[in-house]
Amino acid sequence: MTDQRDGRTDRSGGWTRRRLLGTGAALGGSAALGGFPVVRRARAAAKTMSFWQFYAPGGPVPGQTKWFEDTIKAWNDTHDVKVDLNYIPSGDYMNGAKLPTAFASGQGPDLFLISPGDFLRYYNGGVLQDLTPYIDAKVQADFTPNIIASRKVDGKIYGVPMEVEPMAFYFRKDAFDKVGLNETDVPKTWEQLLEIAKKLTTPDRFGVLFETTPGYYQNFTWYPFLWQGGGEFQTADHKSALNAPAFVQALKFWQDAVASGAAPRKPLGGGAWDIAPNLGSGYCAMQNCGIWGISAMAANAKDVPYGVFKLPTPTDGKYVTVGGGWAIVANARGGNPEAAGQFCAWALASASPDSLKRMVDWCTVAKSDMPPRQSAFAMGKAAFDSGFMKTFTTEIYPGTRAEPRLPPQVYKAISDAIQACQLNGADPAQQAALASQQVDAFLAGYSGAEIL
Amino acid sequence: MDLAVGQTARDVLRGRPRGRLTRRQREALAGYLFVLPDALGLAVFAGLPMLLALALGFFTVDGFGGYRFAGLANYRRMLLDPLFLQSLRVTLAYVVMLVPSLYVVGLGLALLVQRRSRLSGVLRSLFFLPQMVSLVVVALVWQVLLVDKIGIVNRLLSPLGLGGLSWLGDPRLALVAVVAISVWFLMGFYMLIFLGGLQDIPKEYHEAARLDGARPAAAFLYITLPLLRPTSFFVVLTATVTAVAGGQIFDLIYVMTKGGPANATELAIYYIYQQAFQYNEFGYAGAMATVLVVLLLGLTLLLFAVTRGGRFDG
Numbered sequence: 001m002t003d004q005r006d007g008r009t010d011r012s013g014g015w016t017r018r019r020l021l022g023t024g025a026a027l028g029g030s031a032a033l034g035g036f037p038v039v040r041r042a043r044a045a046a047k048t049m050s051f052w053q054f055y056a057p058g059g060p061v062p063g064q065t066k067w068f069e070d071t072i073k074a075w076n077d078t079h080d081v082k083v084d085l086n087y088i089p090s091g092d093y094m095n096g097a098k099l100p101t102a103f104a105s106g107q108g109p110d111l112f113l114i115s116p117g118d119f120l121r122y123y124n125g126g127v128l129q130d131l132t133p134y135i136d137a138k139v140q141a142d143f144t145p146n147i148i149a150s151r152k153v154d155g156k157i158y159g160v161p162m163e164v165e166p167m168a169f170y171f172r173k174d175a176f177d178k179v180g181l182n183e184t185d186v187p188k189t190w191e192q193l194l195e196i197a198k199k200l201t202t203p204d205r206f207g208v209l210f211e212t213t214p215g216y217y218q219n220f221t222w223y224p225f226l227w228q229g230g231g232e233f234q235t236a237d238h239k240s241a242l243n244a245p246a247f248v249q250a251l252k253f254w255q256d257a258v259a260s261g262a263a264p265r266k267p268l269g270g271g272a273w274d275i276a277p278n279l280g281s282g283y284c285a286m287q288n289c290g291i292w293g294i295s296a297m298a299a300n301a302k303d304v305p306y307g308v309f310k311l312p313t314p315t316d317g318k319y320v321t322v323g324g325g326w327a328i329v330a331n332a333r334g335g336n337p338e339a340a341g342q343f344c345a346w347a348l349a350s351a352s353p354d355s356l357k358r359m360v361d362w363c364t365v366a367k368s369d370m371p372p373r374q375s376a377f378a379m380g381k382a383a384f385d386s387g388f389m390k391t392f393t394t395e396i397y398p399g400t401r402a403e404p405r406l407p408p409q410v411y412k413a414i415s416d417a418i419q420a421c422q423l424n425g426a427d428p429a430q431q432a433a434l435a436s437q438q439v440d441a442f443l444a445g446y447s448g449a450e451i452l
Numbered sequence: 453m454d455l456a457v458g459q460t461a462r463d464v465l466r467g468r469p470r471g472r473l474t475r476r477q478r479e480a481l482a483g484y485l486f487v488l489p490d491a492l493g494l495a496v497f498a499g500l501p502m503l504l505a506l507a508l509g510f511f512t513v514d515g516f517g518g519y520r521f522a523g524l525a526n527y528r529r530m531l532l533d534p535l536f537l538q539s540l541r542v543t544l545a546y547v548v549m550l551v552p553s554l555y556v557v558g559l560g561l562a563l564l565v566q567r568r569s570r571l572s573g574v575l576r577s578l579f580f581l582p583q584m585v586s587l588v589v590v591a592l593v594w595q596v597l598l599v600d601k602i603g604i605v606n607r608l609l610s611p612l613g614l615g616g617l618s619w620l621g622d623p624r625l626a627l628v629a630v631v632a633i634s635v636w637f638l639m640g641f642y643m644l645i646f647l648g649g650l651q652d653i654p655k656e657y658h659e660a661a662r663l664d665g666a667r668p669a670a671a672f673l674y675i676t677l678p679l680l681r682p683t684s685f686f687v688v689l690t691a692t693v694t695a696v697a698g699g700q701i702f703d704l705i706y707v708m709t710k711g712g713p714a715n716a717t718e719l720a721i722y723y724i725y726q727q728a729f730q731y732n733e734f735g736y737a738g739a740m741a742t743v744l745v746v747l748l749l750g751l752t753l754l755l756f757a758v759t760r761g762g763r764f765d766g
Binding site for chain 2: 095096097100101103104106121124125126127203204205206212213214215261264265266268283333408409412416419420422423424426
């Protein structure tokens with residue numbers, strides 16, 4: 001081929017530089033346009049709903065991945081509007097920018113998971129679909145009242161809880177044996193816990209482990225110790241209730257654990273929620289961890305002899321633990337909020353036995369959790385009454401208070417107080433006063449849904 | 453001689469038709485075309501977001517499409533926000549520790565491996581190796597090495613009585629540990645920059661100094677260092693920008709400490725990220741990002757002024 005302009009022969013097999021650049025630009029442009037979210041969304045119409053979560057496809061725990069895939073298949077086989085699973089690694093999902101960025105740009109998923117800690121952010125942002133019309137009144141009553149409460153505003157349900165994950169303590173039986181303790185010696189009070197933790201501490205092992213990384217999870221694990229002393233977040237007239245003895249003593253409890261050398265300043269693995277790298281490896285002898293620890297130990301440290309006991313209380317305190325857990329929610333501004341709402345109800349909040357079975361399977365086969373629906377206990381009785389699950393069902397779960405829903409500003413004030421006392425030797429009373437001041441300043445201008 | 457529009461006398465003399473570009477013009481055009489993709493990328497992915505962040509700073513943004521004009525409220529809030537002010541202090545401490553450390557280590561390594569030998573080739577590769585690893589992996593590996601009580605670093609230090617230190621859990625040590633890891637990660641890059649600078653110094657100067665009986669230390673102080681000024685300027689400038697903008701350090705903080713313990717490693721860039729993506733305070737984050745850019749710009753201009761644009765001459 002000859003380029004007519006300068007008479008030179010083109011040896012590129014018919015591709016001049018200009019043509020190559022032009023074709024490249026055209027290809028790049030079309031690829032970019034195809035990848036442009038708005039265009040993609042318009043093409044997909046509202047016949048497919050995206051479901052963002054951190055389990056499937058290709059999630060790290062096969063049983064949980066399978067549950068999600070089976071559930072979606074069952075829905076897609078029987079409904080015209082299909083659901084498409086979008087996996088996001090848990091770290092990115094919980095602390096990353098993907099979900100907030102998607103919503104900020106109006107491209108939020110149709111279905112997604114949120115914890116109570118994030119509820120107010122999304123509810124106050126106006127993106128949570130009211131699910132009440134899709135849930136049968138009998139099923140609404142079947143949800144444990146204080147668990148569903150953190151997903152309700154003005155009597156309407158905005159999220160279907162999948163699980164309840166109460167916090168407890170796990171301990172290594174071999175470590176107890178070595179210092180002459182046995183299962184009957186598990187601590188009942190904070191003082192006993194610290195005393196035993198010191199006994200269990202060796203040059204290679206810490207006696208007890210609490211979370212030390214700042215974040216929602218650390219706050220979540222600390223709240224029961226606040227409640228056990230009668231502490232609350234706010235008063236009846238919506239003022240801060242943080243500047244109180246219960247807040248101070250809970251801060252001091254964690255501070256003493258680290259200051260005594262019995263608790264580490266940094267956990268192993270992903271954090272103090274991660275039981276196998278900590279208790280399983282022998283890094284600590286007792287660990288403050290949730291019910292998910294049972295399945296995690298079975299999967300990753302099955303030869304380690306361990307036991308479970310409920311959270312100790314302060315002297316004259318009342319036993320309370322906290323129960324977290326994820327809820328499925330629908331995007332009110334998504335492509336098909338109606339179908340998304342129906343999906344939430346169909347999955348785990350319908351009167352159909354299949355729906356209840358899905359909840360039982362999620363809490364007993366895929367995970368080791370307590371179910372948020374009371375009738376699920378009867379359906380899954382065999383599983384809930386066996387092994388360590390029985391300890392949770394009969395001893396730990398009955399004192400469960402739902403994970404609170406706090407705005408980020410309140411959570412951050414509490415987080416800073418915990419961190420300052422636990423790791424920086426600050427005065428708990430001073431920190432309580434400071435946190436209270438910050439929360440009061442925030443509450444004075446707060447106008448969203450009720451803080452619980 | 454009649455000249456057409458765009459045609460020069462030289463064009464006519466050379467017989468070049470009207471409208472054809474001169475060689476110099478063609479080269480300039482080619483140069484601009486080569487730069488264009490980068491310039492476009494910078495404009496779209498850096499310039500535009502900076503302008504948007506500047507604009508966002510004047511709004512209250514809820515992260516769900518709600519915008520309300522807030523005037524200077526975000527800027528006023530910043531002045532009263534003790535955590536933002538603390539994050540600036542942490543950033544300053546990080547810069548003050550990181551930049552000189554990177555300078556000394558980068559230059560030291562470059563001096564160590566500047567002579568061509570089989571060993572120096574191996575050492576250069578080894579020192580550069582951390583740069584080849586994902587920063588997230590670097591953070592995870594160091595997290596394991598620095599574990600309380602049973603970590604390798606504490607095991608090695610225990611004969612000195614320092615085995616009980618909590619490198620990432622003690623607010624007095626955490627930032628030092630993060631700086632040390634940053635230096636370890638970045639040293640290979642700066643070593644290469646200094647190597648380039650050292651190789652640009654004519655050997656004759658050192659030979660003359662040797663003949664005059666100058667000791668190695670004197671030759672380093674009076675020949676190497678002065679002639680490394682442009683390289684030093686580049687190193688100080690890029691290290692400072694890296695430290696303040698947190699392009700790489702962010703990953704370390706995100707994986708290893710989440711800004712803790714007790715906000716000891718909460719650099720301004722991490723605090724801005726938290727405000728935007730964890731608390732949905734996009735407007736406030738935009739205002740803080742603008743202030744950070746202005747501070748960085750001021751620092752850069754100061755560096756240029758003090759060093760006369762890197763030439764260091766009066």
